[in-house]
Amino acid sequence: MTLHRRGNQFLNQFSCACCVTSLGFAEMRKVVLVTGANSGVGLALCERLLSHDTEGLHLCLACRNMQKAQAARSDLLASHPAAQVDLLQMDTSSVSSVLSAAQEFKVRYDRLDYLYLNAGIMPNPEFDVKAFFKGLFSSNVITMFATGEGILTQKDGVTTDGLQQVFATNLFGHFLLVRELEPVLCHEGRTSQLVWTSSNNAHRSAFNPEDIQHRTGTQPYSSSKYATDLLSLAFNQHYEKQGLYSSVICPGFVMTNLTYGILPSFPAILWTLLMPVFWLIRVFTNTFTLTPYNGSEALIWLFRQKPESLDPYAKYHSLTSGLGNNYTQPHKV
Numbered sequence: 468m469t470l471h472r473r474g475n476q477f478l479n480q481f482s483c484a485c486c487v488t489s490l491g492f493a494e495m496r497k498v499v500l501v502t503g504a505n506s507g508v509g510l511a512l513c514e515r516l517l518s519h520d521t522e523g524l525h526l527c528l529a530c531r532n533m534q535k536a537q538a539a540r541s542d543l544l545a546s547h548p549a550a551q552v553d554l555l556q557m558d559t560s561s562v563s564s565v566l567s568a569a570q571e572f573k574v575r576y577d578r579l580d581y582l583y584l585n586a587g588i589m590p591n592p593e594f595d596v597k598a599f600f601k602g603l604f605s606s607n608v609i610t611m612f613a614t615g616e617g618i619l620t621q622k623d624g625v626t627t628d629g630l631q632q633v634f635a636t637n638l639f640g641h642f643l644l645v646r647e648l649e650p651v652l653c654h655e656g657r658t659s660q661l662v663w664t665s666s667n668n669a670h671r672s673a674f675n676p677e678d679i680q681h682r683t684g685t686q687p688y689s690s691s692k693y694a695t696d697l698l699s700l701a702f703n704q705h706y707e708k709q710g711l712y713s714s715v716i717c718p719g720f721v722m723t724n725l726t727y728g729i730l731p732s733f734p735a736i737l738w739t740l741l742m743p744v745f746w747l748i749r750v751f752t753n754t755f756t757l758t759p760y761n762g763s764e765a766l767i768w769l770f771r772q773k774p775e776s777l778d779p780y781a782k783y784h785s786l787t788s789g790l791g792n793n794y795t796q797p798h799k800v
């Protein structure tokens with residue numbers, strides 16, 4: 468049955484001369500699914516996972532755009548030719564896409580050891596220049612740089628399912644995915660991990676339990692990340708007995724497509740020219756991780772931990788010191 472599920476690739480292995488070794492080995496590979504894996508923090512995580520353990524993992528990149536997904540897969544295979552990297556088409560903002568991707572996953576694999584819920588958007592961001600300069604000369608300057616608090620708002624949209632775009636993409640699609648993948652995540656005698664990419668920008672003040680989709684406010688991103696922290700806590704309580712553990716991480720401030728979108732009038736070269744300023748700021752706040760590699764530190768750190776040893780009330784932060792050293796630190800949610 469397992470052979471049938473894994474399709475042609477597995478059947479080929481089965482029929483080859485060294486079938487026993489190959490079959491046994493493939494069975495032992497841990498399966499890792501990463502959403503939003505084609506760029507930024509998600510892609511850096513995949514690269515680091517393969518550097519950590521090329522042959523013991525079966526990596527599945529879940530992406531909405533298959534062209535970008537193919538490009539990411541080629542990049543990964545170029546540096547890790549022996550790796551097993553599959554693609555799964557999934558748009559986390561669409562209920563039907565998540566349901567069919569989950570179905571497809573369950574046909575292809577009979578286990579899921581790590582599920583990284585990383586895809587995220589911050590659409591139509593508006594940067595409040597006045598508040599930024601005011602913040603620069605206030606006692607809140609470090610908090611402002613660490614969290615973006617008070618200087619960012621967004622204009623949200625509505626999906627074809629009638630859900631708020633940010634809520635659907637960052638949270639609800641992932642919630643649905645976990646529920647649908649329960650049969651492969653929860654197995655007796657084995658633990659599995661959910662790891663959510665949350666943010667320093669998750670503020671309780673932006674989250675209204677009476678309006679969980681944030682239909683009425685101007686900070687849907689912050690609200691969705693705060694809800695992510697809450698959902699992870701709830702999942703931990705719900706699934707712990709079934710060996711499924713949930714954690715949240717914060718990658719810090721990372722230069723990615725998401726952050727480039729915050730100042731769209733800034734050409735890429737300006738961001739590059741600002742790097743020395745950012746390195747200087749990093750001396751005061753180690754949340755300026757800046758590169759996707761550094762930002763994925765807490766994600767890779769969690770991969771190496773025994774999930775039973777983790778604090779369910781902690782948020783694990785990727786941090787980079789003034790000297791450029793990466794480390795992970797837990798803070799109470």
Ligand SMILES: NC(=O)C1=CN([C@@H]2O[C@H](COP(=O)(O)OP(=O)(O)OC[C@H]3O[C@@H](n4cnc5c(N)ncnc54)[C@H](OP(=O)(O)O)[C@@H]3O)[C@@H](O)[C@H]2O)C=CC1
Nearest residue numbers: 503506507508531558559560586587666720721723724725
């Ligand atoms: N950069 C930062 O400073 C911080 C980022 N984060 C979080 O890190 C995570 C990764 O973002 P980051 O790497 O920075 O930014 P990127 O824009 O580089 O990565 C986001 C990824 O999510 C994917 N994605 C977006 N919408 C969907 C969707 N509807 N369905 C499937 N995939 C989707 C993107 O795909 P596509 O290429 O097709 O758009 C892309 O692969 C996000 O959750 C973000 O909120 C948190 C704190 C700080």
Ligand SMILES: CC(C)=CCC[C@@H](C)[C@H]1CC[C@H]2C3=C(CC[C@]12C)[C@@]1(C)CCC(=O)C[C@@H]1CC3
Nearest residue numbers: 611612613614615666667668719720726729744
């Ligand atoms: C000198 C100069 C032009 C500085 C730019 C400052 C801001 C654009 C950044 C300072 C802190 C940043 C930040 C984020 C976006 C960009 C900043 C506001 C995030 C909100 C991006 C998404 C997150 O999840 C958290 C980040 C916190 C810090």
